[in-house]
Amino acid sequence: MKGDKTVYVCTECGYKNAKWYGKCPSCNEFNTFEEDVVPSEKAQRKSPVSSMLRAHSTKLDGLETPDYIRVGSGMDEFDRVLGGGLVSGSAVLLSGEPGIGKSTLLMQLCGTVGNDERVLYVSGEESGSQLKLRAKRLGVTASELFVLNETNASNIIAEIDDIQPSVVIIDSIQTVFADISSSSPGSVTQVRESSMLFINKAKAEGFSLILVGHVNKEGGIAGPKVLEHMVDAVLYFEGEKQHSYRIIRAVKNRFGSTNEIGVFEMTERGLEQVPNPSEAMLRERPKNVSGSCAVCVMEGTRPIITEIQALVTPTVYPSPKRTANGVDYNRMCLILAVLEKRLGLHFSQHDVYLNVTGGIYLSEPASDMAVCLALISGILDRALPDDFITFGEIGLSGECRSVSHSEQRINESARLGFNKIAVPKRVSDVKAPQGVSVHGVNNLFEAIRIPQLFVKKEENTVKDDG
Ligand SMILES: Nc1ncnc2c1ncn2[C@@H]1O[C@H](COP(=O)(O)OP(=O)(O)OP(=O)(O)O)[C@@H](O)[C@H]1O
Ligand SMILES: [Mg+2]
Incomplete structure (x- = not known):
């Protein structure tokens, strides 16, 4: 885009510079610099985020105590990690190694939630028929489950407006791009801008948002560190591929404790909950x-x-x-x-x-x-x-x-x-x-x-x- 400026940003500490560094002068980490495109001022003014209505401050006393509306995921092990289920209007980031079972878990979640609540599963990585195949293998049938194969953030937002879901799953945030920036999907700018769009939408409309995040070479969440600050809960799906046990751990949770873990076992029929880990x-x-x-x-x-x-x-x-x-x-x-x-x-x-x-x-x-x-x-x-x-x-x-x-x-x-x-x-x-x-x-x-x-x-x- 004309007038866009390129800067380099450390994905660990957020330090910015016009030049690329092998080692960050601020946090001393190696290989953390990524190209970031700062949109021109004109584009920023047009940005859906900055053009939102100005908010006004309110007295805390005058605010009502909200009752968190939680949508039970139907999987006790997953609900336990979230502190009792998905909170409406919240954003959860689920991250883990490639092939660990993130999409499997979310497809199973669609199966348990998708009969009562409307769910939109957006996949930028797999086609509709691939998703159908997986759903069949896992025995997932959900009358209110909609799938969408799309990577353009504005189109996804438009679809959300159309079908008004209660749960939105974006698999994965690294494949989505927002028109506002010209950098490629998965870059620091794109991940930040598109997640901001979805998170704001979730807060405004009250649906629960689940973002799938890739991991980087070191095992941390790929993309800007700020992404972890923006969401309400950060979950890691871990386990060794050779072992069948998978553990979900919350590293941040604004609605519950971060001490709880959820234990699953990967089987041919997908992930099975292990309610009694000691015996296993x-x-x-x-x-x-x-x-x-x-x-x-x-x-x-x-x-x-x-x-x-x-x-x-x-x-x-x-x-x-x-x-x-x-x-x-x-x-x-x-x-x-x-x-x-x-x-x-x-x-x-x-x-x-x-x-x-x-x-x-x-x-x-x-x-x-x-x-x-x-x-x-x-x-x-x-x-x-x-x-x-x-x-x-x-x-x-x-x-x-x-x-x-x-x-x-x-x-x-x-x-x-x-x-x-x-x-x-x-x-x-x-x-x-x-x-x-x-x-x-x-x-x-x-x-x-x-x-x-x-x-x-x-x-x-x-x-x-x-
Ligand atoms: N046909 C199958 N039979 C048994 N297990 C399967 C089958 N297909 C996939 N799996 C299991 O599911 C895992 C892949 O799960 P999934 O696609 O959910 O991972 P993911 O975390 O979404 O990966 P990615 O980050 O690449 O999207 C495989 O590693 C394998 O253990
Ligand atoms: Mg996947």
């Missing part, structure tokens, strides 16, 4: 194997039980090898140092491989105790009892510190058949279900002295139930 995580747990310890962590308000595995082998390297999967590497090193110093276990002569099953990342210090006991079990080559579980934070002198939600954790553990639970002493007076022995421990010495903890020598083969 423990399904393939081997029995009577050294280095394995069950742990109960809280994900939001939900206790989840998973397994920590430690493989400890004599090292052949000058400096021993350590890998941590699902646990913070530095936290593992700290725990190894505590075990070496306080219990005199010589991990410095062993390689240590630590793994959390099910693709869960343990960010809570409450998993420390289980990491310790898995490592001790690994180095001694003695298995812990199969019905043993623990949680608690470990301090630098080997003391066991209390953590929150202990009652919930104990109850969930008991529900799944864990009858021997080691917990921090201060929280051990919780009323435990019948048949469950709760051992309160002050420190690691007391933990390893729990009667009959390391009595079984590992049998060399992994035994199954039979």
Whole structure:
């Protein structure tokens, strides 16, 4: 467009310059500069955003408290992450690696919502027949579902005006372009301008908007950082492609907590909800194997039980090898140092491989105790009892510190058949279900002295139930 100016913008911090930089002078990130086209002043004046009516300030006292109208998505796991369902007039950004299942999830959502509410599914990536094929494979039938294969933002807005949907899905925002700028779809300007159009429309008309966002090389959301500020909730759909479990996590939510996760399993019939993640995580747990310890962590308000595995082998390297999967590497090193110093276990002569099953990342210090006991079990080559579980934070002198939600954790553990639970002493007076022995421990010495903890020598083969 005539009179448009080109500037380069850092997608991380928003720093602008007329020249391209390999490294951002402001935030020092590499390869974050993208071309951005600033529309001429004339075009800006014509922009649908700037030409909106001038708003007037209102006294906060005079405003009514709104009742959020939530549209249940019909998928409890998805609603849980959103804080109870899609809020009318809000915008949600759903992001994730290519092929992780974003379109699958949204098509299934159309199936549950699309019978009662009018849904418009705009796809810039797939044709109508592709969408039909997917819907058929997933068994989605929705009488009020409209699909549109369009990438021009103004045309999409016109279609929204025509059919007046309650839910609009844009798959994906990187394929849409607004006429106002001449840069290509997916560029910083286009993503910003077109999402602004949709978000303003959603707020004005009260429909729920779901934008699908691509990720960049580093795994962050592609496009301008400001996009994450503009929307009301940012959800990440994560999981490893090799594993069938998928987790939705909110990194921002203006209408609910960001602690909740939703767990799904990818099957041939699409994504299936996993209402009971602990059972799913423990399904393939081997029995009577050294280095394995069950742990109960809280994900939001939900206790989840998973397994920590430690493989400890004599090292052949000058400096021993350590890998941590699902646990913070530095936290593992700290725990190894505590075990070496306080219990005199010589991990410095062993390689240590630590793994959390099910693709869960343990960010809570409450998993420390289980990491310790898995490592001790690994180095001694003695298995812990199969019905043993623990949680608690470990301090630098080997003391066991209390953590929150202990009652919930104990109850969930008991529900799944864990009858021997080691917990921090201060929280051990919780009323435990019948048949469950709760051992309160002050420190690691007391933990390893729990009667009959390391009595079984590992049998060399992994035994199954039979
Ligand atoms: N016919 C099929 N049978 C079983 N699983 C399938 C089939 N087709 C696709 N899938 C699964 O669905 C996944 C693709 O899901 P989907 O298209 O929803 O991903 P996406 O996140 O939308 O990807 P993109 O970012 O590329 O649009 C595949 O990785 C595969 O696991
Ligand atoms: Mg897709």
